[in-house]
Amino acid sequence: MNIAADVAAAMDDLGLGDEFSYDDLLAAMQSRQERPLTIVDCAELPPREGINALWLPTERVDVVLCVPTDSALHRQQFVLHELAHMLLNHGDDLLVDPCDVLFPDIPPATLRRLLRRQHLDTEPEILAEALADRLAAAIRGSAAHESRFSEIFG
Ligand SMILES: [Zn+2]
Numbered sequence: 001m002n003i004a005a006d007v008a009a010a011m012d013d014l015g016l017g018d019e020f021s022y023d024d025l026l027a028a029m030q031s032r033q034e035r036p037l038t039i040v041d042c043a044e045l046p047p048r049e050g051i052n053a054l055w056l057p058t059e060r061v062d063v064v065l066c067v068p069t070d071s072a073l074h075r076q077q078f079v080l081h082e083l084a085h086m087l088l089n090h091g092d093d094l095l096v097d098p099c100d101v102l103f104p105d106i107p108p109a110t111l112r113r114l115l116r117r118q119h120l121d122t123e124p125e126i127l128a129e130a131l132a133d134r135l136a137a138a139i140r141g142s143a144a145h146e147s148r149f150s151e152i153f154g
Contacts (some may be wrong), residue, residue: 032086038064053082080136
């Protein structure tokens with residue numbers, strides 16, 4: 001596993017450069033996936049180590065479930081981790097039935113199947129976390145840039 005190379009390749013694939021806003025990223029992901037992306041608060045996610053969000057890919061929509069949080073920054077971080085899985089094509093083997101993701105009732109069997117993948121020390125998780133950090137840095141860079149801009153011109 002070469003994390004730096006894989007993260008760099010995923011950033012290239014994204015095609016947004018080194019700095020971009022969170023909204024730009026969400027838009028780019030939807031055109032890349034060729035389907036809409038929905039982010040839904042889900043209090044039913046089991047509070048286990050590191051499980052703050054889940055990505056449910058379906059043929060018609062990508063759903064990201066998030067543990068509810070008051071912190072916009074935490075929420076963004078949870079979502080970035082799932083977007084990283086998307087960018088790394090980690091979901092290809094996990095397409096779920098759209099009927100399974102009618103909220104708020106996720107069948108326990110579906111949830112278990114998805115959660116089984118969530119072991120933080122596996123290669124896909126390490127890679128997704130590294131890419132999520134890279135995405136967060138790009139968004140921070142863009143935000144810093146914006147505020148400098150408004151200091152000068154605002
Ligand atoms: Zn993950």
